[in-house]
Amino acid sequence: MTSRDPLLTDMRHAPGWYAILPPPAPARRLEGRQAADWVVIGAGVTGLAAARRLAELAPAARIVLLEQYRIGYGASGRNAGFIIDTPHLTEGFDADANRRVSRLVIAGLAELEGQVRRQGIECEWSPRGHLTAAVGRRRAASLRATCRMLDAVGEDYEWVEGQALADWTGTPHYRAAVFTPRTVLVNPAALCRGLGDTLPGNVEVYEESPVTRVEPGSPVRIECAQGSIRASRVLLTTNAFVTRLGLLRREVFPMIACASLSRELTEDEQAAMAGVPDWGITGSATLRRTRSKRMLFRLGTYYRGDFRLSEHWRRRLLGMHVAGLRRRFPMLDRLEFEHTWAGVFCMTRDWVSVFGRLERGVFASLGYAGVGLPRGTISGRLLAEFAMGSDSELIRDVQALSGPRRLPPQPFLGLGIAARLWWYRWRTRSES
Numbered sequence: 203m204t205s206r207d208p209l210l211t212d213m214r215h216a217p218g219w220y221a222i223l224p225p226p227a228p229a230r231r232l233e234g235r236q237a238a239d240w241v242v243i244g245a246g247v248t249g250l251a252a253a254r255r256l257a258e259l260a261p262a263a264r265i266v267l268l269e270q271y272r273i274g275y276g277a278s279g280r281n282a283g284f285i286i287d288t289p290h291l292t293e294g295f296d297a298d299a300n301r302r303v304s305r306l307v308i309a310g311l312a313e314l315e316g317q318v319r320r321q322g323i324e325c326e327w328s329p330r331g332h333l334t335a336a337v338g339r340r341r342a343a344s345l346r347a348t349c350r351m352l353d354a355v356g357e358d359y360e361w362v363e364g365q366a367l368a369d370w371t372g373t374p375h376y377r378a379a380v381f382t383p384r385t386v387l388v389n390p391a392a393l394c395r396g397l398g399d400t401l402p403g404n405v406e407v408y409e410e411s412p413v414t415r416v417e418p419g420s421p422v423r424i425e426c427a428q429g430s431i432r433a434s435r436v437l438l439t440t441n442a443f444v445t446r447l448g449l450l451r452r453e454v455f456p457m458i459a460c461a462s463l464s465r466e467l468t469e470d471e472q473a474a475m476a477g478v479p480d481w482g483i484t485g486s487a488t489l490r491r492t493r494s495k496r497m498l499f500r501l502g503t504y505y506r507g508d509f510r511l512s513e514h515w516r517r518r519l520l521g522m523h524v525a526g527l528r529r530r531f532p533m534l535d536r537l538e539f540e541h542t543w544a545g546v547f548c549m550t551r552d553w554v555s556v557f558g559r560l561e562r563g564v565f566a567s568l569g570y571a572g573v574g575l576p577r578g579t580i581s582g583r584l585l586a587e588f589a590m591g592s593d594s595e596l597i598r599d600v601q602a603l604s605g606p607r608r609l610p611p612q613p614f615l616g617l618g619i620a621a622r623l624w625w626y627r628w629r630t631r632s633e634s
């Protein structure tokens with residue numbers, strides 16, 4: 203990156219969720235030549251869960267967790283903060299696959315909840331449930347597909363519409379919604395930082411330590427910006443950045459999603475809004491009213507194979523987010539967004555993930571699209587168990603949902619994604 207080409211996707215900048223936390227302790231970087239039993243590359247929720255599980259299973263082992271920026275700077279700290287423990291955005295899966303998703307996300311949420319409680323992690327944990335909402339008639343009809351999918355896996359939900367929905371959210375903007383009661387809302391950067399700060403003693407964390415090369419073998423050799431490390435086994439939990447290491451280039455691709463976080467609502471603004479004091483709505487635009495009295499607006503999803511979304515998009519995104527907020531809450535016409543950011547999530551052709559052994563000594567868990575907080579958490583934990591030779595029903599679930607089909611080569615991939623995004627935006631044009 204040069205100063206003439208600043209990027210909104212430059213992950214060296216903290217997302218809004220992180221910027222509202224107290225400053226962190228200085229980063230410790232990997233330097234010199236080192237050796238470890240296990241190395242985990244990437245400290246999002248997947249890598250944090252993997253490192254913790256390795257440490258539990260092998261308390262005498264030296265486990266090193268490497269992160270290119272700070273813990274909480276990746277997608278796991280940049281997202282909208284919905285921990286959804288029902289199948290979400292998987293209406294295209296059959297009932298058997300959705301039952302597997304269900305078991306995994308329930309286990310993922312339980313794991314996060316256990317850590318938050320045991321370690322006393324402060325992350326605005328709010329077990330409020332969430333609404334999947336529709337503005338237009340056509341979109342409301344498509345929510346019925348969500349209900350059929352939830353029925354097929356035996357999940358609890360509630361259909362909400364009319365005045366009941368307006369009373370809940372404080373706006374008459376939405377036509378209908380499906381309420382799933384067990385979703386938890388969090389500040390995701392605080393969650394990640396808390397998980398990182400409370401790792402077992404035999405996990406050494408090195409931040410600001412980008413890995414530039416992974417050479418499979420026995421041992422696996424890893425080159426970092428300022429050092430190198432050899433390890434018996436390496437777990438890659440790097441999200442779509444795995445392609446930058448020359449791996450999985452025909453299996454996964456990066457999608458960029460954008461969000462803004464407001465300043466704190468004043469007392470007058472809170473009173474004018476009505477509705478319950480904190481809630482979360484997903485749909486083609488995602489909205490939250492947070493426990494810390496801020497509004498989050500997430501809209502704008504783009505494909506950039508090179509991970510680059512220029513800084514000049516910030517103004518355009520901010521304009522979209524302000525307009526979307528005011529359409530729903532005209533009484534918040536003076537509310538400014540203090541932070542706007544972009545994050546990368548990892549897509550595959552058919553929404554299935556990558557899990558298992560990639561090469562000699564190298565394992566991977568990634569590809570959790572826009573719903574990775576519980577899926578990434580449980581899959582990271584299961585990858586640690588799998589790499590140690592375990593088998594379980596949950597491991598078979600995650601394996602059954604893995605193995606993406608190969609992507610078409612460029613330029614067909616780019617053209618195909620552009621066409622699908624255009625079609626999605628056209629169908630949901632009244633929803634933003």
Ligand SMILES: Cc1cc2nc3c(=O)[nH]c(=O)nc-3n(C[C@H](O)[C@H](O)[C@H](O)COP(=O)(O)OP(=O)(O)OC[C@H]3O[C@@H](n4cnc5c(N)ncnc54)[C@H](O)[C@@H]3O)c2cc1C
Nearest residue numbers: 244246248270276277278281282283284413545573574575
């Ligand atoms: C705007 C947005 C909103 C979203 N909303 C939600 C939501 O509400 N709920 C939900 O469940 N999911 C949501 N998601 C998706 C979710 O954030 C991801 O699926 C999930 O965080 C993936 O976790 P991960 O650990 O696999 O990846 P990441 O969190 O990206 O972690 C990978 C880590 O690897 C590091 N890394 C990569 N390459 C290297 C390298 N070479 N060397 C060292 N470190 C490296 C990265 O810096 C990063 O920290 C959203 C995503 C975005 C972008």
